[in-house]
Amino acid sequence: MKKMNAITFKQTGHVLGIVTRSSQPDTPVTAAEVAAGGYRLRFFEDITGDFIMLEIPEDEVGITLVDYDTRVLYQPHLYIVVDGLVEEKPSIALPSVTRTATHLTVTLPAPVSESVAVWCQISGENLPDPIVRSISIMGTSEHPTSSASVPQRLDITQAVQVAVFAPGYALQVLDL
Numbered sequence: 001m002k003k004m005n006a007i008t009f010k011q012t013g014h015v016l017g018i019v020t021r022s023s024q025p026d027t028p029v030t031a032a033e034v035a036a037g038g039y040r041l042r043f044f045e046d047i048t049g050d051f052i053m054l055e056i057p058e059d060e061v062g063i064t065l066v067d068y069d070t071r072v073l074y075q076p077h078l079y080i081v082v083d084g085l086v087e088e089k090p091s092i093a094l095p096s097v098t099r100t101a102t103h104l105t106v107t108l109p110a111p112v113s114e115s116v117a118v119w120c121q122i123s124g125e126n127l128p129d130p131i132v133r134s135i136s137i138m139g140t141s142e143h144p145t146s147s148a149s150v151p152q153r154l155d156i157t158q159a160v161q162v163a164v165f166a167p168g169y170a171l172q173v174l175d176l
Contacts, residue, residue, distance in 0.1 A: 002068035005029045006081050007039060010062035011119045011134070012165040013081040016041055018073050028065040035061040038130075041163065043077065043173035052173050054123040054161045057130055077171040089170040097162050097174055103149040106135050108166060111144035116167055118148075124160035 003026050007017040019034055021027070038055040064081045066072075072079050072086050079086045093109035095118065106118045115138050122131040137148040164172040 003065050004068045004073070005034075006064045006066045006072070006076075006079075006086060007034055008062040008064060008081050009056065009119065009121075009163075009165050009171075010060055011117075012167060013062070013064075014165045014171045015072060015076040015079040015081060015086065016056060016061070016171075017076050020068070026065070028063050031058055031061045031063055034063070041173070043163075043171075050175075052161050052175050054121065054163060054173065055130060056121060056163070057132065060121070060132055077173075079170075080167075089168065091170040093169075094172040095164045095166045095169055096172075097164055097176065099152065099160075099176055102151060104133070104135070104152040104162075105147055105149040106137070106164065106166070107147035108137060108169070109146070111146040112137055112139035113141045113144045114139055118167075119165040121163040121165075122152075122160050123163075124158050126158045127160070 005019045005028055006015050008015055035058045038058055039061050040055050043052045066086050078088055078091055080089055096107045098105045115136055118135045120133050135148050135150050139145045160176050162174045
């Protein structure tokens with residue numbers, strides 16, 4: 001079967017993009033080959049019709065050789081690599097992010113009954129480097145919850161882009 005390289009966010013397996021090779025198609029590329037200095041992600045914003053651009057740091061990029069699937073080529077942000085296979089995640093209900101001068105809050109569409117680590121990457125023109133944060137949503141079977149906040153030190157007047165990598169959900173990129 002034909003193979004392709006899924007470029008992923010290493011922590012969660014969210015697919016950022018796909019590359020194929022005509023020579024050595026069954027040999028994986030390296031993160032350095034596709035993301036030297038950072039992987040530029042261009043994401044279409046459905047509401048405004050604009051593109052949101054952000055850069056994923058090279059050390060946060062993973063590569064997984066997967067079976068060729070045209071659906072993943074066309075909409076990679078809807079997929080997550082799990083155990084070497086790509087799984088489609090629904091894009092109907094997605095996590096949301098809000099920020100204040102002191103906190104960044106992630107809210108999942110449904111409460112969780114066990115702890116879940118949601119990763120966020122914050123990028124902006126006024127930030128020297130992207131900030132990658134893990135936010136733990138501490139749900140339990142007795143007390144399911146759907147959101148969590150972490151302190152943040154961003155100037156509220158800055159425009160930032162936030163990529164949300166939540167297990168079980170398609171990639172969400174927001175302009176805040």
